[in-house]
Amino acid sequence: MPRSNSGEMELAQMFAEVSRTLLDQRDVQSTLNRIVQLAQANLKNAESVGVTIIKGRKIESPASSGELALLVDRLQELTDQGPCLDALRNHEVVLISDLESDTRWPEFARRAHNEAGVSSIMSLRLFVHEDTIGSLNVYSTQRDAFDDKGLALGAIFATHAAVAIARSRREANLELKADSRDLIGRAKGILMAQRHVTDEQAFALLREASQRLNVKLVKIADDVTFTGDLPRPVA
Known part of the structure; x- marks a missing residue:
């Protein structure tokens, strides 16, 4: 060669x-x-x-x-x-x-x-x-x-x-997005069981809390999975 x-x-x-x-x-x-x-x-x-x-x-x-x-x-x-x-x-x-x-x-x-x-x-x-x-x-x-x-x-x-x-x-x-979707899904499940709401209503509650507290939705979902409820505004 x-x-x-x-x-x-x-x-x-x-x-x-x-x-x-x-x-x-x-x-x-x-x-x-x-x-x-x-x-x-x-x-x-x-x-x-x-x-x-x-x-x-x-x-x-x-x-x-x-x-x-x-x-x-x-x-x-x-x-x-x-x-x-x-x-x-x-x-x-x-x-x-x-x-x-x-x-x-x-x-x-x-x-x-x-x-x-x-x-x-x-x-x-x-x-x-x-x-x-x-x-x-x-x-x-x-x-x-x-x-x-x-x-x-x-x-x-x-x-x-x-x-x-x-x-x-x-x-x-992609992994982060998948993890975020899973986290939001778990948070919705907690709210659905706790408040007897539909999937769409549970997501609306997460979105409203995110907008009200000016916090990313995935952070709200993380709080819900940790505490079992939506975060409350700091007095």
């Missing part, structure tokens, strides 16, 4: 294994943890990897493969500047070959180089369709650690990672 074909086959096998491994994860956090581990293991010169996630208006760093990524991600949050934030905000891929001489983020560059010893950074936007999920941040203490080939492989890995995160989030939301 020609060498180029052999290399392509190895890459295909590697990404197939990455996809299978990520699909096996049970929840969002385990998916994030596995992403950073796999990225460090499979991307050349990756010494530490972190994931930065958009959560509402906040930016969080819920997973890292080591202290280096944890520190550098934290420095970007503290200084409100850096490559991963640009990857998130400007929908771009950011590659740094020598952080010490980079002038785009002066405070972050100074602190990341002095405090963490980082020289090379590759930040890749994580997105599905047009929705940005976060960024995959790959760090090295070597200069010129990531070349064009590494950037291309990183982009492919980021695509697999984004799909896995989106899938795990969707499954978590």
Whole structure:
């Protein structure tokens, strides 16, 4: 087999294994943890990897493969500047070959180089369709650690990672909705037995309490299953 074909086959096998491994994860956090581990293991010169996630208006760093990524991600949050934030905000891929001489983020560059010893950074936007999920941040203490080939492989890995995160989030939301439906069903059953009302009337009581107390309906249902009755307004 020609060498180029052999290399392509190895890459295909590697990404197939990455996809299978990520699909096996049970929840969002385990998916994030596995992403950073796999990225460090499979991307050349990756010494530490972190994931930065958009959560509402906040930016969080819920997973890292080591202290280096944890520190550098934290420095970007503290200084409100850096490559991963640009990857998130400007929908771009950011590659740094020598952080010490980079002038785009002066405070972050100074602190990341002095405090963490980082020289090379590759930040890749994580997105599905047009929705940005976060960024995959790959760090090295070597200069010129990531070349064009590494950037291309990183982009492919980021695509697999984004799909896995989106899938795990969707499954978590479905489980939450199912749990909420079960909880509301139990609360309705309690009210039906206690007040001798129909299913529709029991749901109306839950909805009225939710609106009156300005509390989510599922929280009202949880109170009913715990106390056996609708919550009363605080005097």
